[in-house]
Amino acid sequence: MSSTNEYGSQDHKARAVEWFAKLRDDLCFALELAEADAEGPNGSSELEPGKFQRKPWERPGEGGKSGGGGTMSIMHGRVFEKAGVNISEVEGEFSPEFRKNMPGADEDPQFWAAGISVVIHPRSPLVPAAHMNTRMIVTQKAWFGGGGDLTPVFEDDEETALFHRAYKDACDRYDPGYYQKYKKACDEYFYLPHRNEPRGVGGIFYDNLNSGEWETDFAFTQDVGRAFMGIYPNLARRAMDLPWTQAQKQAQLVKRGRYVEFNLLHDRGTLFGIKTGGNTEAILMSMPPEVKWP
Numbered sequence: 001m002s003s004t005n006e007y008g009s010q011d012h013k014a015r016a017v018e019w020f021a022k023l024r025d026d027l028c029f030a031l032e033l034a035e036a037d038a039e040g041p042n043g044s045s046e047l048e049p050g051k052f053q054r055k056p057w058e059r060p061g062e063g064g065k066s067g068g069g070g071t072m073s074i075m076h077g078r079v080f081e082k083a084g085v086n087i088s089e090v091e092g093e094f095s096p097e098f099r100k101n102m103p104g105a106d107e108d109p110q111f112w113a114a115g116i117s118v119v120i121h122p123r124s125p126l127v128p129a130a131h132m133n134t135r136m137i138v139t140q141k142a143w144f145g146g147g148g149d150l151t152p153v154f155e156d157d158e159e160t161a162l163f164h165r166a167y168k169d170a171c172d173r174y175d176p177g178y179y180q181k182y183k184k185a186c187d188e189y190f191y192l193p194h195r196n197e198p199r200g201v202g203g204i205f206y207d208n209l210n211s212g213e214w215e216t217d218f219a220f221t222q223d224v225g226r227a228f229m230g231i232y233p234n235l236a237r238r239a240m241d242l243p244w245t246q247a248q249k250q251a252q253l254v255k256r257g258r259y260v261e262f263n264l265l266h267d268r269g270t271l272f273g274i275k276t277g278g279n280t281e282a283i284l285m286s287m288p289p290e291v292k293w294p
Helices: 010-037 157-172 178-189 214-239 246-265 269-274 280-286
Strands: 055-062 068-074 081-091 112-123 129-138 143-151 202-209
Touching: 010 055, 010 068, 010 081, 010 112, 010 214, 055 112, 068 280, 112 214, 112 280, 129 214, 129 246, 143 178, 143 214, 157 178, 157 202, 157 214, 178 202, 202 214, 214 280, 269 280
Parallel strands: none
Antiparallel strands: 055 068, 068 081, 081 112, 112 129, 129 143, 143 202
16 A cells, blocks of 8 residues: 555545535435436325435544534435435544554554445335445555445346446446456455345445555546446336335345344444444444334
């Protein structure tokens, strides 16, 4: 990895923060358009189209200083039973037990981090749940990370192929080896070892990305976000107006239980947020609104 001075300048931080906010705005707009266009059965067309509600939060810093903060954007709609698109920019000092897990933090516990986190739980069991996040982290080293993955209740080969194609196209613009490398990392990461099963149908996952060329890595991170924004709303529209049964809804609630298990037991992002004093409500935004265990 390059040093902070080369890769984590104030200009780099400002541009990353600006991008995460723009992606938030664009994605919220696209999801609200789907809400407005829904004409499906099962009562969804009788509900009012959802709108994102924003709620800022602040993170207390050390010695009375500001530790940054963020903005939650949450929507409860007729297509998306719960959709969260959160952005944050925080800084401070890693706790002693957490420093050894973060590159560069063993030399100096000070850190800065910014990113966007997206989790979508549809109302229809025929529309896949989805997750996407990208982030920039600066310690004595600096890097990007993130990715996106899909969690359908009922797997659809065409839907899966379209989702993966969007990410492969984004990866191939930068390195022909990125897609297979990051797809494998996603499959390995989003896995429930206690159940011996994957959380969903995968996507890509990358971390500690610092090629030494900040502009290239930032452009790739932007395209990871654009790929999600370009494909997921379209996948939701393919199925959002289809009828579904109560049996299918029950299957969705059980599948959501797997989502909860992963996020609470294994997700590093959840752990990072808690260990760095993040906003608990924002961290647990990923939890679905209704869950069932058989």
